[in-house]
Amino acid sequence: MPDRKAIHREKPKERFSYDPTRVLNKLEEYGRRILEEVKAGRNPYFDIPTRGLNNVYFDEKRRVIRMGDKLSRRYFLNVAHARKFMQTLLLMAYVKRLVSENKHASLREAYYANKHTIPGTKENTFEDQRESDPIIEDLERMMGVLREEMHLTADRRGYIYGDIVIRDGEDEFNTSKLGMGGWAVPGTVEHLQFPEINVDYALVVETAAMADRLIEEKFPKKENALIIATQGQASRGVRRLIHRLHYEEGLPIIVFTDGDPYGWYIYSTIKQGSINLAYLSEKLATPEAKFVGMTMDDIERYGLKNVTEKLKGIPPNKKGGPTGDYKRIIEEMNYPWFQNREWQRQLKMALKMGVRIEQQALANKSLEFVAKKYLPEKINNGELLP
Amino acid sequence: MAEAKQLFKEFKIQSVSEFFRRNAAMLGYTGKIRSLTTVIHEAVTNSLDACEEAGILPYVRVEIEELGREHYRVVVEDNGPGIPEKYITHVFGKMLAGTKAHRNIQSRGQQGIGISGAVMFAQITSGKATRVITSTGNDEIIEAWVKIDVDKNEGKIVRKEKHPNPRGWRGTRIELEVKNVRYVRSKQGVYWYLKLTAIANPHAHIELIEPDGKLIVFPRSSDEVPEPPVEMKPHPRGVLTDDVYRMARKTRRNTVKRFLIGEFSRISDKKVDELIEYIAALRLIKTVQDKTVQEQLYEKLAKGNVKAVLRSFKGYTKVVRQVAKMMEKPPEKLTWQEAEEIVEAFRYMKFLAPPTHGLRPIGEENIEKGLKGILKPEFVTAVTRPPKVYSGGIPFQVEVGLAYGGEIQSGFELFRYANRVPLLFDAGSCVTTLAARSIDWKRYKIDDPERAPLVLMINVISVHVPYTGTGKQSIANVEEIYNEIRLAIMDAARRLQTYLSGKHRKMAQVRRKKTFEKYVPEIARALSILTGEPEEKIREYFMAFIESHFAAKEGVSENA
Numbered sequence: 001m002p003d004r005k006a007i008h009r010e011k012p013k014e015r016f017s018y019d020p021t022r023v024l025n026k027l028e029e030y031g032r033r034i035l036e037e038v039k040a041g042r043n044p045y046f047d048i049p050t051r052g053l054n055n056v057y058f059d060e061k062r063r064v065i066r067m068g069d070k071l072s073r074r075y076f077l078n079v080a081h082a083r084k085f086m087q088t089l090l091l092m093a094y095v096k097r098l099v100s101e102n103k104h105a106s107l108r109e110a111y112y113a114n115k116h117t118i119p120g121t122k123e124n125t126f127e128d129q130r131e132s133d134p135i136i137e138d139l140e141r142m143m144g145v146l147r148e149e150m151h152l153t154a155d156r157r158g159y160i161y162g163d164i165v166i167r168d169g170e171d172e173f174n175t176s177k178l179g180m181g182g183w184a185v186p187g188t189v190e191h192l193q194f195p196e197i198n199v200d201y202a203l204v205v206e207t208a209a210m211a212d213r214l215i216e217e218k219f220p221k222k223e224n225a226l227i228i229a230t231q232g233q234a235s236r237g238v239r240r241l242i243h244r245l246h247y248e249e250g251l252p253i254i255v256f257t258d259g260d261p262y263g264w265y266i267y268s269t270i271k272q273g274s275i276n277l278a279y280l281s282e283k284l285a286t287p288e289a290k291f292v293g294m295t296m297d298d299i300e301r302y303g304l305k306n307v308t309e310k311l312k313g314i315p316p317n318k319k320g321g322p323t324g325d326y327k328r329i330i331e332e333m334n335y336p337w338f339q340n341r342e343w344q345r346q347l348k349m350a351l352k353m354g355v356r357i358e359q360q361a362l363a364n365k366s367l368e369f370v371a372k373k374y375l376p377e378k379i380n381n382g383e384l385l386p
Numbered sequence: 387m388a389e390a391k392q393l394f395k396e397f398k399i400q401s402v403s404e405f406f407r408r409n410a411a412m413l414g415y416t417g418k419i420r421s422l423t424t425v426i427h428e429a430v431t432n433s434l435d436a437c438e439e440a441g442i443l444p445y446v447r448v449e450i451e452e453l454g455r456e457h458y459r460v461v462v463e464d465n466g467p468g469i470p471e472k473y474i475t476h477v478f479g480k481m482l483a484g485t486k487a488h489r490n491i492q493s494r495g496q497q498g499i500g501i502s503g504a505v506m507f508a509q510i511t512s513g514k515a516t517r518v519i520t521s522t523g524n525d526e527i528i529e530a531w532v533k534i535d536v537d538k539n540e541g542k543i544v545r546k547e548k549h550p551n552p553r554g555w556r557g558t559r560i561e562l563e564v565k566n567v568r569y570v571r572s573k574q575g576v577y578w579y580l581k582l583t584a585i586a587n588p589h590a591h592i593e594l595i596e597p598d599g600k601l602i603v604f605p606r607s608s609d610e611v612p613e614p615p616v617e618m619k620p621h622p623r624g625v626l627t628d629d630v631y632r633m634a635r636k637t638r639r640n641t642v643k644r645f646l647i648g649e650f651s652r653i654s655d656k657k658v659d660e661l662i663e664y665i666a667a668l669r670l671i672k673t674v675q676d677k678t679v680q681e682q683l684y685e686k687l688a689k690g691n692v693k694a695v696l697r698s699f700k701g702y703t704k705v706v707r708q709v710a711k712m713m714e715k716p717p718e719k720l721t722w723q724e725a726e727e728i729v730e731a732f733r734y735m736k737f738l739a740p741p742t743h744g745l746r747p748i749g750e751e752n753i754e755k756g757l758k759g760i761l762k763p764e765f766v767t768a769v770t771r772p773p774k775v776y777s778g779g780i781p782f783q784v785e786v787g788l789a790y791g792g793e794i795q796s797g798f799e800l801f802r803y804a805n806r807v808p809l810l811f812d813a814g815s816c817v818t819t820l821a822a823r824s825i826d827w828k829r830y831k832i833d834d835p836e837r838a839p840l841v842l843m844i845n846v847i848s849v850h851v852p853y854t855g856t857g858k859q860s861i862a863n864v865e866e867i868y869n870e871i872r873l874a875i876m877d878a879a880r881r882l883q884t885y886l887s888g889k890h891r892k893m894a895q896v897r898r899k900k901t902f903e904k905y906v907p908e909i910a911r912a913l914s915i916l917t918g919e920p921e922e923k924i925r926e927y928f929m930a931f932i933e934s935h936f937a938a939k940e941g942v943s944e945n946a
Contacts, residue, residue: 027916028916028917030916031912031913031916031917032916032917034913035913035917035919035924035927038924038927038928038931039927041931041934043931043935076902076909076928077902077931077932077935079898079901082901082902082905083905085905085909086905086908086909086912089908089909089912089913089916090908090912092912092916093911093912093913093915093916096915096916097915118904118905118907118908119907120904121904123904125908
């Protein structure tokens, strides 16, 4: 069968890399170093890459948001650091137990498991989950290890549907044979393996409603595609899954969101990573992802003008502006990865027209329009935005 | 002193006892508690002064024996130089003739009649003579019973005995029997008076035996006998008509001019010439009828335009010549009126500030010793300000001591002194109280001044302490004195503040250390899990590390 599609599976660029002993070794290494420092009469410390915007930059070559090299040193013998120092070690010990016992815990479980009153004081090791969560992020940055690799799971969100076989521990299943609801992506996808991949590409869909529509219209089967529903902003599990499917299995990634600043931001995070998780971009981001829609051009091309909605906020040329959606669009225009003709054109059009367009507005044509015409046409003709 | 002179006149006419009763307030004999304190005060002051002049470290023992209701025997014994036999009546008998009543000298005795007043008080209330036992350390001890001869205004020995002195005892012991007084351990009582006296006289060892037999010792905390004050020539601005009049009678100079130059400080030949012009000008101004013109002339004179004032009168040279003539007559011929004129002219003239070498402060070191020795505080500091001048010519000096914490009970306490003598009454109107109250103690880390364990002592030193009222227990609110007291307090308070913040630092250091120590068990457990080393060992490593870190930090700085 001649290859009539513009999109098809490529050669893998990364290998399955999950190795619990690596995490365990790192933990022990850090613990030993601390102990050596104290024995030598020196103030022990952790070097933790600083969080926040001022330690984040866009790597032009690899095209991802990356963490800078600014470090903050967390000492034991410093009134301002001592508590965090103790908390860091507490969570490190906890992670060691989790990984070596091959158990997983949620962030909240990690908080409760380590919260107790320090003997002889009225002080708790952790007063609040807001104290433990940042320490876990610190550990990720410090050791260059994913939270998931430490067996700490994030909230799960998102599901997939398509003709691929997944091996999850002792279970093995095809995600197109689990019913219309597909397979829910767990918090940790590190250990998953993919014995069989029978699709040409993965279509990442913002809304569950649209994903359900495509499944009902048998789009995955007809177009040989895997549907990944993010259900809003993509969770870490979904982003890691997308990354792995692309780099380990060579699946092209195509993103389909609403035509509004929020949808474009979802695309941006999948593609380049986010500022918050900049230190994980190399494991979470997929810079080769492409964007199919919704675009501003679609409005004209498919005659959708009457189903657009007005942007919220004040336009930049009006008094008090820009605010709301307008402000968001202008911010996005300044992102380094949107510095290309196509995206600048889209964003400028959005500002000029002052409207947004939802994925489901395509139902205005007909329910099957999106699955039969819109997507196949654009994808197979390679009408994708970078 | 005009008042005193007046009194003296009356005193001649009426009986001594009558005089005494009438002027009890001025002499310090009002109220049952205060009268007893005054008796003690006079006796102790005598002892301290005598020791000071003889360069002896004083040992003073006060004993109060209750003989009946409001009836006590007071015994004061010292190790002073003793009194030669022929001076006994002089010391204990002469009213208004004390050795320093009219000397221009900073003295403890404020009342003018001193111990003879106490003898008088005993005589009036109990009818008993005062028993004096004294020896100069020679081979005899003299025991004498002294009364005051009210007709002659003289002391009279009613009975005398001589005893051998084989051990060479030296000192004076006086016993007075007094009635109508009461011993109370209040802040106006004897106990309090002696305590405050001990603080201001750290070179003295003072003991008190209370009526119930309890012995209280205020030990000596300094071995340095203060130098006795020297007599200073009075400054023209600091004298009254009576002083000039009386001094003129006593002087051995030949002329008024020589008398003025010789007996006063800051008066030269040239100043006398100036004085002549001022007196002449004042005489002439007084002849002017028109009040407003007169006022203008006074103002001109106050500005120092004496020549211009003189020139506005015809034939002023004649008046000047008259005054000049007065300056050449013998001083004993100086009339009261002329003395008045001189003093008035002094008020208009400008003089150099008076010499201050006659002032004898306790000294910062000795104040600190005194406060430390008696109050046992944890912190003490003292400030002696340089001498200053008030109302144009009267030198004075302010000293302040500050004691904090230790055995001091909470509650702010002010100890007031004038020339080292504790002031126990009329605190409310005293300039020291006003100045102390005006300080914002919170600025000096005393958060709750009402409850802080803080003692503030203030000593105002001057030849003429400006007392309010006749009681001489409260210093007038003179601006210059008020300001000096404030400056001294603030200086001392700053040092206290530095001390207190140091204390806070130390406490913070201990807290800081705890901050680290409390985490050690948690850290040890975690590290034990991570590295496999025994928990107990890791704990030891960390504790040793904290210990060595803080030991190294001690006394240096604090960064941890």
